[in-house]
Amino acid sequence: xxxVRGLKKRFGNTDxxxxxxxxxxxGEIHGLVGLNGSGKTTLLxxxxxxxxxSATGGxxxxxxxxxxPVYLSSPARAIGCGIGxxxxxxxxxxxxxxxxxxxxxxxxxxxxxxxxGRDLALMNAPANRRRAxxxxxxxxxxxxxxxxxxDLTVNMxxxxxxxREIDRDDLRVLLLDExxxxxxxxxxxxxxxxxxSLASRGVSLIFVSHRLEEITTLCHAVTVLRDGEVAGxxxxxxxxxxxxxxxxxxxxxxxxxRQGASRKGSEALRLEGFSVDMPGERINGIDLTVSRGExxxxxxxxxxxxPAFGYGIMGMYPTSGRVFVDRDHIAPxxxxxxxxxxxxFIPEDRRAAGLLTDHSIMENxxxxxxxxxxxxxxxxxxxxxxxxxxxxxxxxAEECVERFGIRCTGVHQKVSELxxxxxxxxxxxxxxxxxxxxxxxxxxxxxxxxxxxETILHIFLDLHRGAGTTLVxxxxxxxxxxxxxxRIAVIHEGRIFDVxxxxxTETEFALAFSGERRVHx
Amino acid sequence: MxxxxxxxxxxxFILVMLVVLLAGAFHAGIPLGGIMGDALVRLVMNGxxxxxxxxxxxxxxxxxxxxxxxxxxxxxxxxLAVNFRLTGLAGLFGAMLISIxxxxxxxxxxxxxxNRVKGREEIAGTFVGFSFISIMNFFWAVAxxxxxxxxxxxxxxxxxxxxxxxxxxxxxxxxxxxxRLGDLTVPFGMLVxxxxxxxxxxxxxxxxxxxxxxxxGENEVFAGLSGVDVKxxxxxxxxxxxxxxxxxxxVYAQSYxxxxxxxxxxxxxxxxxxxxxxxxxxxHRTAVIQAxxxxxxxQTTYVISGPIANALLVPEVAEIFRMILTxxxxxxxxxxxxxxxxxxxx
Numbered sequence: 001x002x003x004v005r006g007l008k009k010r011f012g013n014t015d016x017x018x019x020x021x022x023x024x025x026x027g028e029i030h031g032l033v034g035l036n037g038s039g040k041t042t043l044l045x046x047x048x049x050x051x052x053x054s055a056t057g058g059x060x061x062x063x064x065x066x067x068x069p070v071y072l073s074s075p076a077r078a079i080g081c082g083i084g085x086x087x088x089x090x091x092x093x094x095x096x097x098x099x100x101x102x103x104x105x106x107x108x109x110x111x112x113x114x115x116x117g118r119d120l121a122l123m124n125a126p127a128n129r130r131r132a133x134x135x136x137x138x139x140x141x142x143x144x145x146x147x148x149x150x151d152l153t154v155n156m157x158x159x160x161x162x163x164r165e166i167d168r169d170d171l172r173v174l175l176l177d178e179x180x181x182x183x184x185x186x187x188x189x190x191x192x193x194x195x196x197s198l199a200s201r202g203v204s205l206i207f208v209s210h211r212l213e214e215i216t217t218l219c220h221a222v223t224v225l226r227d228g229e230v231a232g233x234x235x236x237x238x239x240x241x242x243x244x245x246x247x248x249x250x251x252x253x254x255x256x257x258r259q260g261a262s263r264k265g266s267e268a269l270r271l272e273g274f275s276v277d278m279p280g281e282r283i284n285g286i287d288l289t290v291s292r293g294e295x296x297x298x299x300x301x302x303x304x305x306x307p308a309f310g311y312g313i314m315g316m317y318p319t320s321g322r323v324f325v326d327r328d329h330i331a332p333x334x335x336x337x338x339x340x341x342x343x344x345f346i347p348e349d350r351r352a353a354g355l356l357t358d359h360s361i362m363e364n365x366x367x368x369x370x371x372x373x374x375x376x377x378x379x380x381x382x383x384x385x386x387x388x389x390x391x392x393x394x395x396x397a398e399e400c401v402e403r404f405g406i407r408c409t410g411v412h413q414k415v416s417e418l419x420x421x422x423x424x425x426x427x428x429x430x431x432x433x434x435x436x437x438x439x440x441x442x443x444x445x446x447x448x449x450x451x452x453x454e455t456i457l458h459i460f461l462d463l464h465r466g467a468g469t470t471l472v473x474x475x476x477x478x479x480x481x482x483x484x485x486x487r488i489a490v491i492h493e494g495r496i497f498d499v500x501x502x503x504x505t506e507t508e509f510a511l512a513f514s515g516e517r518r519v520h521x
Numbered sequence: 522m523x524x525x526x527x528x529x530x531x532x533x534f535i536l537v538m539l540v541v542l543l544a545g546a547f548h549a550g551i552p553l554g555g556i557m558g559d560a561l562v563r564l565v566m567n568g569x570x571x572x573x574x575x576x577x578x579x580x581x582x583x584x585x586x587x588x589x590x591x592x593x594x595x596x597x598x599x600x601l602a603v604n605f606r607l608t609g610l611a612g613l614f615g616a617m618l619i620s621i622x623x624x625x626x627x628x629x630x631x632x633x634x635x636n637r638v639k640g641r642e643e644i645a646g647t648f649v650g651f652s653f654i655s656i657m658n659f660f661w662a663v664a665x666x667x668x669x670x671x672x673x674x675x676x677x678x679x680x681x682x683x684x685x686x687x688x689x690x691x692x693x694x695x696x697x698x699x700x701r702l703g704d705l706t707v708p709f710g711m712l713v714x715x716x717x718x719x720x721x722x723x724x725x726x727x728x729x730x731x732x733x734x735x736x737x738g739e740n741e742v743f744a745g746l747s748g749v750d751v752k753x754x755x756x757x758x759x760x761x762x763x764x765x766x767x768x769x770x771x772v773y774a775q776s777y778x779x780x781x782x783x784x785x786x787x788x789x790x791x792x793x794x795x796x797x798x799x800x801x802x803x804x805h806r807t808a809v810i811q812a813x814x815x816x817x818x819x820q821t822t823y824v825i826s827g828p829i830a831n832a833l834l835v836p837e838v839a840e841i842f843r844m845i846l847t848x849x850x851x852x853x854x855x856x857x858x859x860x861x862x863x864x865x866x867x
Contacts, residue, residue, distance in 0.1 A: 345746060353740070358739050
């Protein structure tokens, strides 16, 4: 179906792809793995004719579709060839509804008005709506198609993006760039079922993911990219996660694992009837106590309120109920009050909330400490007008870069130029500058490759062991939580459904995730 | 900083225009020394007003099209100084001192208002400016000032539209420490004053409040989660911009020699906005040096085009070119910013 021969792509002076070969059969699900910067996204961009490729001088080598050479000069050309792409950073129109996004350019029209041409014909809204609902149903999600995309959570947007592509009748090759990074376990299973049925209808799929377990369960064959070259190609059942990981990195990684249970101290954080009004992620009346020195995990399906936890405690959304830190009632809730009580929050959305992407690594690391604690400031009689102490900040930032292994050209590099894993390390360094007693982290490993992921988990465990920091980790990666946490609270429909031990079985978690054992009255 | 100073289309355009004008001046035999002296004076005269835009730009409130609010604070300060019959440098600095509390109060109210119209600060500011001038028109007409040089000669009630500052503090800053270099008069005191203000403003952005302001401008959620009171910082930026605008009009008026009241400040935001865009700012994080360079380019063209057009073409042509430049640059900056936003989203 799709063959790629000797594909080359240069960005300026760097080779993103140097001679890549790839072959995908009809109806095959082909996995594509590699560390950040190994060229996966570039390869997909070439295959989808993305503007970023043509704007930087096109590509070299050959792409054959059904044995016929094609040159993919633009997305329109790629779509014409039957290629579709599910983007990692969604290509959706936020102000339009789900229906409009799914059926865009394929809208059903009222037959009599079709003589006006496709641009002026009157759209048949109910038919489009039905069509959007049915395709979403095939994906296993229940979603009101009249909602606007801007009001949806990240994982729902992901489904809308996928729905738009699989709705096409002429689809022959579908490229999926990290479609599961925003999804939880159950949603991933539903997605896989519909991808398999898509493949059985003869569509070829190229599937990119950081989660190697998914690759091994879903894909018929896997190509591993390393530094823009094919490092290995695995077919059939003869590959496993460890083999893939070693091929990707070129050496072995040790998985982060908590050593025994934490010593629990007094009460650190207590919530009483805590509710957060965050659109799409509402929390209704949570009671929870976190002890000093423990690692608490927050799990649960997305859309059920997990992200609202951190934002709510930091006072970013309207809340009700009471929050106690070290048995003191904190009111009103705001970030400054929480930070001054030794609590810090690393949000999940690094670009939109966790980092100043236009600022340097150093400026990001010292910012909160400077604002809240007056650290990294020169002595000056009138404190509000004291100048920043750049020498001190520089020294601290360099220590962090070295300690966490942040790969950068220097502490003055802009964080927007760093990879996801390194951005996450900057976020952690930022929290570390605050020396928090309680650290809340949301999705610490989202969009981070496996090597950096284990490093990041190790950093948290070291922090917990060394400084005795209380950790509250919210994550959609259950496997990580089970390795890291003492207890895991499962949030379902805005409430704490259950608090499980890390030793609980996957089945128990799966039941809790779906809200089973619930007494309906 | 170097990366933020790369040349944009308007800067190329104005540089070409400047070269053509200088060649024209040379051809027409207009003395360049006089022109350069004028350009330096105009740099400072307008530069403070242009710099006053920076705090709001950096805090993410966009271009301060509500500049007349600050200007009126400065005008009020100067009227009081004239009413108290302060003269010389004491008059100028007295006026600046009086305008600080006035500007702070007006800026606070203006800032509260802008916090309620988040995302549409520029258009809201434009209309705040326009409506505030009408309120001040009423005030100027009834205010109980007593110095007869300020009042209507007949009736003795209400302020004149134009108040001469001769005998008070006209050109005090222009003439302080000025010296001649051939046919070029260097307004040294004025330049020193301007440089001090620029350095202080630059340093402000390296204080805790200053860095919080820039961070708020770039990412409010980030700033909020890091413990910054976003609304307070935005209000502080508006207060700072308003007080600086008040000082800006004081410097402007002493250089011009007249206080212009009533509807005179109506359009003053536009050349200032234009100058800041010419310096390479595109409606977000702006360095002080960009404001200085922008003002210099803009005002130098202004100074040279007049005499040349008079010598070579019909006199009105110079004014027409200026209007095209002023408004065209603002339009370009908006177009460019709109395009950039679309590319980022797409």
